[in-house]
Amino acid sequence: MSTQHEAEAGPERLASALIENGALTSDWLPAFQAVPRYLFVPDTIWPGRGGMNRQSDRVIRADDPELWWRAVYTDAPITTQWDDGAYTGPGKGQTPSSSNSMPTMVFSMLDALSVEPGNRVLEIGTGTGWNAALLSHRLGAENVVTVEVDEASARDARARLNAAGFDPLAVVGDGAKGYPEGAPYDRVIATCSIGSVPREWIEQTTPGGVIVAPWGPTYGGEAVVRLTVAGDGTASGPFVGSSAFMRLRAQRKDLPSTQAYLGGMEWPADGAKSMTTLSPDDVGDWIHMFAIGVQVPGLFCRVRWGADGAYRLWLHDTDVTSWATADYEKGRTRYEVMQSGRRNLWDELEAAWRWWDRQGQPGFERFGLTVSGQGHTIWLDSPRNRVPTFPR
Structure with missing residues (x-):
């Protein structure tokens, strides 16, 4: 950054854009202001583009601090790791494997989580730690558990969280299994996509609790679903908007040639x-x-x-x-x-x-998902209106 004015203007511009598009609501604005994104972005990044799963070339903070700062305060995702950390050279790796998510998506999902004072939250996918920090500011770090499968990412995120003054319980482990030692939770949020809602997430959520996660079928397409857990162990709710997240490692697709x-x-x-x-x-x-x-x-x-x-x-x-x-x-x-x-x-x-x-070419918001002992059921407009599947 070249001037103090530019350093201050970046967050202000991003906040204004997020408020204008409806992602950043008044109840999350204090967390946005108190937990600056730049504290949770590593020095080496691959900036993305809003609404697109495409990365720009590598940016190193020491080499181009203005470009790095501009990327941090652009409403776009930032890739922070390739190929589960195996890639270390210049350019890009084969497959992005960790990121700091697009701010619009971060705050839209936090809004869908509908947290209340005193709620205990389980986050699946610590990533760079920004989401866990925002939740810790809002609810108190003692009410936040965050799980990350990648040891290096978890270590770095924990260091960023502590440096920012937050100390949630940060666990290295398979997020598909949740974290039963900290259950029950009032809210569960996943910052990675899934094709099947793990039973453990539902079992570790209190009746009436909410699970927010990006969900998509094998063929493609993906949207954030907001599930409410019932006392009988089922969970059901609508999709609330399009998304594009990296897959939960335990559910990555391994497709034949x-x-x-x-x-x-x-x-x-x-x-x-x-x-x-x-x-x-x-x-x-x-x-x-x-x-x-x-x-x-x-x-x-x-x-x-x-x-x-x-x-x-x-x-x-x-x-x-x-x-x-x-x-x-x-x-x-x-x-x-x-x-x-x-x-x-x-x-x-x-x-x-x-x-x-x-059906009138419905968008994501008209679809919903119910998870029960019989599996996953997709519906349109109402759980009573199941989407037909093949064979028919």
């Missing part, structure tokens, strides 16, 4: 050809992927790019029984489809998309 489906043959192998009027380019938005994914269990996709914006969308099932492709080219109104295996994956995807279209 495309070649595993072709049996050593070259495409189109034994695929059956058909045509569709549904463009592959109309099924790839975040809400499309969510709406398709909750209806078509075990579906995932890959894209192979060609020339001039053309591409082939590959569909696979996690059981490695079926595959499909749909070819996109600009200017076309009909698209070639190939399908093979036990399931007609493109037909299932298209039926799921058309169901979503018939």
